[in-house]
Amino acid sequence: MSDVIVFDLYGVIARTQTDEARREIETRAGLAEAGVPAPAFWEAYWDRRPAYDAGQSSADYWAAVAGRLGIAIPDVPALVEADLNSWTDVDDAMVALVGELADRGRTLGLLSNIITDLIPRFEARHGSWLRRFAALTYSCRIGVAKPDPRAYLICAERLGAAPADIVFFDDNAANVAAARAVGMRAEVFTSPEGVRAAVGA
Template sequence: MTLTTVLFDADGVIQRPTVDWRSTLASYVPPGRPAEEFFLDLMAAEQPSLVGKGDFRTAMAEVLARWESTAELDQVLDLWHRFAADDTVVAMIQELRAAGISCHLATNQQPYRRAIMHDERQYGAWFDQTFYSCDLGVAKPDPAYFKAILTAIDRPAGEVLFVDDNAANIEGAREAGLHAEQYDLDTGPAALRTLLTSHGLPLG
């Protein structure tokens, strides 16, 4: 079946951090406390808000209090702003759209980050539709996430390619019947172009 649609993940595919998250977070941990455990606690606290449950800011504040961190909440939240899209990848997506291929954003994000991406940085202008896990109420790698998108775009799974940097997400997409390929932005946009053209997608 000919591909008509591509779903793109955000972090690691379209955009990358502009700061070293781990070293920055480590500076917020009191002396003698394990920085890696602090990082994992923050990530765990974020999980409910990725599917639209709970308040992200409240969850982060609770972690800071639990760890007796001297960092201000806004200082930590600022890290979620520290990312940049790759212009070459964005241009590639526009090239596909101009050739008649539907392109959609498919990303796990909580409402705070969604507002940055969608409202402040206007990611919606780059895609036919955008699908944030916090809006769908389900997150990758759950196959239900992909099935919800298929319903929204009204396309059979066999016409859709999903690109993500996470192996578990790739497996979830394949379980839902999509074509899926793993790609990491650190390998360079040229590798993404090769991947897409290998599926017969119209890129020069």
């Protein structure tokens, strides 16, 4: 049984974007007016995301997306707002599990690919349970994002634990493979029940 448990945020504790939120982003980006199909927009959105996760400014990120698509975004602040709002919902069952594990004395860490502007909004809304984590390792603040091995090693160092003493959960198989490569025990997240089984809770 490992006493040090590290979670990814999005797709594990926090929810990913809903269809409604994605449509709002598409509207704010002016896709219909520019004649840009939604799949092309989302390809550019994700292709340019690694630099954003590693600390790039919102203005530079959206300029890069617009440049790839060859469009002018009509209202960048409104688009930024829609994007930030799309990443603030959580899975209540996982939040409850975080509290349960912390109450049992398990050391918890968070390792998230997340953009700078989102952190204060997310922490303001969810600070009560984020305080249960011994270390919050955000990609935008360390300058590297998963699956870069440095992200995992920085997280382990902040927790004062060897990688071999950590069990890590992520919904992305590539991130899980990278965690295993640095020596962590890592599992693809499927459900709170799967976490309980893996950590002996």
